[in-house]
Amino acid sequence: MIKPLARVLIEALVAHGAREAFGIPGDFALPFFRHLEKSADLLPLYTLSHEPGVGFAADAAARWHQGISVACVTYGAGALNMVNPIAGAFSEKSPVVVISGAPGVKEGARGLLLHHQAKTLDSQFRIYQEITCDQAVLDDPVRAPADIARVLRSCREQSRPVYIEVPRDIVDAPCAPVAPLPPSPYEPAAVADCANEVMERLGRARQPVLLVGVEVRRFGLEERVADLAHRLGIPVATTFMGRGLLAESRANVVGPYMGLAGRPEVSRVVEESDGLLMLGVLMSDTNFGVSGARVDLRGAMLAADRAVRIGFHAYPDVPLGALIDALLERAPGHPRLTTSAALPEPPLGLIADDAPVTxxxxxxxxxxxxxxxxxxxxxxxxxxxxxxxxxxxxxxxxxxxxxxxxxxxxxxxxxxxxxxxxxxxxxxxxxxxxxxxxxxxxxxxxxxxxxxxxxxxxxxxxxxxxxxxxxxxxxxxxxxxxxxxxxxxxxxxxxxxxxxxxxxxxxxxxxxxxxxxxxxxxxxxxxxxxxxxxxxxxxxxxxxxxx
Structure with missing residues (x-):
């Protein structure tokens, strides 16, 4: 059914998992906001006070429900004000869809400088190319459905922000519905070989350990990873970024690993492991307490960024979810004897006295x-x-x-x-x-x-x-x-x-x-x-x- 382009975009967002939108209107975005308000039953809109807050709120919402969230702003003064939050979302793999209103196609052809314009009319687009994994300008209603489908698939598969620019004179243009694209293909045989090698290494390790990072949450894999850890019977540490992962599971979570910056009890568990499996871990300085050399990556196994590295072996194009499913197929049906790893006791029992707070x-x-x-x-x-x-x-x-x-x-x-x-x-x-x-x-x-x-x-x-x-x-x-x-x-x-x-x-x-x-x-x-x-x-x- 042919509908206004804005409505088609909103319905596509919902079909791809969006549950809410945060935003601040501006003149170039007002036509799109009109459609957002009419579509509140599909996609609730929350307006905040400042564009950085819009970006942070959408980022956190996306992290929470492990799916895309939407940040809507106007051209120039709005979208450029949101660069920092979206850069953070890109760095930390949070699937935020940025929708920016823009000057109309006819306005851009007049040759005049337009308000909110920085250097050129496409400066904003080029800036967002640096902090999003895919982009589209919906200036052609015929091409728009394919562009929307491509960009939203990129957002979900890469779990990173994307950018969609909507010229204000195109918002009401007749547009065909969006047909979601199928997942990008991968080779099942490569996943199977990879899972076999991982299980073989875990099986011969004296002190196997699982280290989980943010991709586990971003791709909605927390329950499956918790089940895997429980069935393997090995201790689990989270990264600094992954603090709180598996918090409500029966996995043997020993706490966050932070290298020299972390609790020594947790650091020893990770660093002394001869079978360290890292799932969805971002190899950053903060995650490893600026002491990454304390983990011998030559003997470790890392699955992240749609690839797996096992020692000196590399398996490209292996989705994290596919690998975890393959590992679950090979894991014992009942948990093995759990390796002893005591969870450090958190501080408890606040003393109610007149001492200053720390x-x-x-x-x-x-x-x-x-x-x-x-x-x-x-x-x-x-x-x-x-x-x-x-x-x-x-x-x-x-x-x-x-x-x-x-x-x-x-x-x-x-x-x-x-x-x-x-x-x-x-x-x-x-x-x-x-x-x-x-x-x-x-x-x-x-x-x-x-x-x-x-x-x-x-x-x-x-x-x-x-x-x-x-x-x-x-x-x-x-x-x-x-x-x-x-x-x-x-x-x-x-x-x-x-x-x-x-x-x-x-x-x-x-x-x-x-x-x-x-x-x-x-x-x-x-x-x-x-x-x-x-x-x-x-x-x-x-x-x-x-x-």
Whole structure:
């Protein structure tokens, strides 16, 4: 059936798994937003306050439900304002569909400079080519269905952002429906040979270990990987980026691996393995605690980016899901005797006294809360709030662990609540909150009620740990708790452990509006995990021969 191009695009997004769209309208995008509002029954639209928040929210929603999410903006001032969040989504393999309104085809032919234009009319397109895996300009309604199908398949198969530009005078053009493309082919015999070699190596290993990364979540493989780990009876570590994976499974998860920056108990399990199978792991400095040399990749097995490397052998074009299915076919029907690997105990039992709060106290207070009332999805920003999350009980987590951008936490929490319907716990530093914390002002409109914990030390404290001298890290003390009250939420200012415990309990009880716990921390007081990470970074960057 022939329909307006915008409606065809919206229906194709839904058919490919989109469940929500986040956006900010602008004049070049208004015609498309008109169709979005008419299609709210298919694709709910959430408008936020600033384009970076739109990108972060869509990224987090995509991570949560392991499928595409949509970010809609206008040309130039809107889309270029969202470059940073989409760059992060590309780096961390999050399938966000960017839809940008654009000048009409006829407008571009007049030869005049147009408002919001940067260098040339296609500058924006070329910029997004660097941070998306596929792109299309829907300037031809006849070609549009094929372009949409190609781009959306790329988004799902590569689990990375894509870019679709819609000229505003084409939005209502008659267009044929989109026929989804079949999955890209692969060679089953190669997958079978690869799975046989993996199982043979695991079988002869004395200390086999499974290390899981973000691709396991991106491609919706968590349950199957948990089943594989359980049946193989081997310990499982997550990467820093994959913290929270398999949190609600029966797999023997020992915690996050972070090399020199992580807990020694977990590091030993991974580094002493003679049969390390890495599934969906991004080989980044943060994932390996800037100490990748501690893992002997010559004897390890890595499945990521649609390929598998086993020692010196390479199997190209092997989808991760196909490999896991083949491994499950070869795994025992019942679990083997589980290899002993003790999970490090998270801090518990926050003492309610007048002592000043530390990051470890925050972890203990939140762990007490989650163990008493049940898990909450966590959205963490970059900084010591994320490193503190490594000391929390296993719970689903979204965070910018590799790209390491600030400003992710609050809009990511909103994206998680929109995608899941569950109340999120947001961990954010005061510096990052100043960037995007104001998105909490939309919570009342949509009935969202996140519980936000602000690590407030009036400082970009993580940066100070790398360069203590100078004052460029200093921030003013903002009264976040009082600001929460005027934004439609409820705020609590705490500086002692007794105040923290009382505030967390009260914030958890009040589910009718967002809750903000403003935790005043002393400068220089950081989590143990961040301290280890900083020491590892400084050690890795020390000149040869330096003491």
């Amino acid at each position: 990051p470890r106290d925050i972890a203990a207070g939140l762990n007490d809360l989650l163990l008493e009332h049940g898990p909450m999805p966590v959205a963490a920003d970059m900084g010591d709030c994320l490193f503190t999350a490594m000391d929390m009980v296993q719970t689903p987590l979204v965070a910018p662990g590799y790209y390491a951008t600030m400003g992710f936490g609050v809009p990511a929490g909103l994206g998680v609540q929109a995608a899941s319907g569950r109340r999120p716990l947001v961990l954010v530093g005061d510096g990052a909150f100043q960037m995007t914390g104001w998105e909490l002002g939309v919570c009342a409109r949509y009935g969202w009620a996140p519980l936000v914990v602000v690590f407030n030390n009036a400082s970009w404290e993580m940066l100070r740990t790398f360069q203590p001298e100078g004052h460029c890290h200093d921030l003013d003390v903002w009264p976040f708790a009082r600001l929460a009250d005027v934004m439609g939420g409820r705020g609590y200012a705490v500086s002692t452990r007794a105040e923290l415990r009382a505030a967390l309990a009260a914030a958890h009880r009040d589910t009718g509006r967002f809750q903000l716990v403003d935790v005043r921390l002393e400068r220089g007081v950081i989590s143990d995990t961040l301290a280890r990470f900083v020491a590892a970074v400084k050690g890795a960057n020390r000149p040869p021969g330096a003491g």
